[in-house]
Amino acid sequence: MLIQVLFHVFAVILLLAALGVISARNPVYSALALVMCFITSAAIWLLIEAEFLAVVLVLVYVGAVMVLFLFVVMMLDINLAELRKGFTRFAWLGWITAAALIVEITGVVWARGGLGGAIDAHRSVVAPLPADYSNTLELGKLLYTRYAYPFELAAVLLLVAIVAAITLTMRRRTGLKQQDISRQVAVRREDRVRLVKMDAEKRP
Amino acid sequence: MITLVQLLILSGALFSIAVAGIFLNRNNVILLLMCVELLLLAANFNFIAFSRYLNDINGQVFVFFILTVAAAESAIGLAILVVLFRERRSINVEDLNTLKG
Numbered sequence: 001m002l003i004q005v006l007f008h009v010f011a012v013i014l015l016l017a018a019l020g021v022i023s024a025r026n027p028v029y030s031a032l033a034l035v036m037c038f039i040t041s042a043a044i045w046l047l048i049e050a051e052f053l054a055v056v057l058v059l060v061y062v063g064a065v066m067v068l069f070l071f072v073v074m075m076l077d078i079n080l081a082e083l084r085k086g087f088t089r090f091a092w093l094g095w096i097t098a099a100a101l102i103v104e105i106t107g108v109v110w111a112r113g114g115l116g117g118a119i120d121a122h123r124s125v126v127a128p129l130p131a132d133y134s135n136t137l138e139l140g141k142l143l144y145t146r147y148a149y150p151f152e153l154a155a156v157l158l159l160v161a162i163v164a165a166i167t168l169t170m171r172r173r174t175g176l177k178q179q180d181i182s183r184q185v186a187v188r189r190e191d192r193v194r195l196v197k198m199d200a201e202k203r204p
Numbered sequence: 205m206i207t208l209v210q211l212l213i214l215s216g217a218l219f220s221i222a223v224a225g226i227f228l229n230r231n232n233v234i235l236l237l238m239c240v241e242l243l244l245l246a247a248n249f250n251f252i253a254f255s256r257y258l259n260d261i262n263g264q265v266f267v268f269f270i271l272t273v274a275a276a277e278s279a280i281g282l283a284i285l286v287v288l289f290r291e292r293r294s295i296n297v298e299d300l301n302t303l304k305g
Contacts, residue, residue, distance in 0.1 A: 004205060004206065015214075022221060022225030047206060091227065095227075097220070110213065122208070125208050142262065154273075161280055168287050171290075
């Protein structure tokens, strides 16, 4: 009963925050509403006992991706009035599409009461688990055995993303004084030192 | 008790709000990226709901990979955005017409 109430509270907050994301005037507020979305989603994932992913969502999304978004939003000097100009022009189309989508999904899922007979959709999602069940342990077992190769591919993908992001945003300014290590190391004595023979000076 | 129907409807509502957001904010690239994040979150909801319902943890591994790919995507997207802003001093989608025939 308590779980049910909590689920509804979090679901309402999630949907309101999502509406805030798409309708806020300032992108900073949108980003903060998106943080709220991720936190309430993590809470709902905790309620349906997907603990590891809930923690990962908060750590990776709220801790890293959204901070990146906020940095970029605050770094760019955006003309908001220009961007808001066409806000309401296609709004009706957006709302109609959204309404059609939600009606269709609800119709398929709710009215038929199941998804093709074999699945009883009105059953609880949380099946009873043994007391010493650990979501993280089970996920880790699977991730390092059956999905070991995709896991490494994901790591390579992240590496490629890092390299791509850095090379895209790095710029070399002209006129900047900086060390050139390879030229420093490659220098030879003949390039720098010149011995001059000259007579000794006489004291006046 | 949380039923599968409730979760599916919640994720459907989240998905349609994000789709509406793409229509509403079609000028602002940053908000488009945020709406894509919301779409992926709704997809993750479905994966986790069915994973818990069928008591099959493979679905949660997929959510893990989706999170990874989405993080990489938003990092590269924001990098492109920064370069774009440096070039054009604007992030309006309507200004991106170099490839228009």
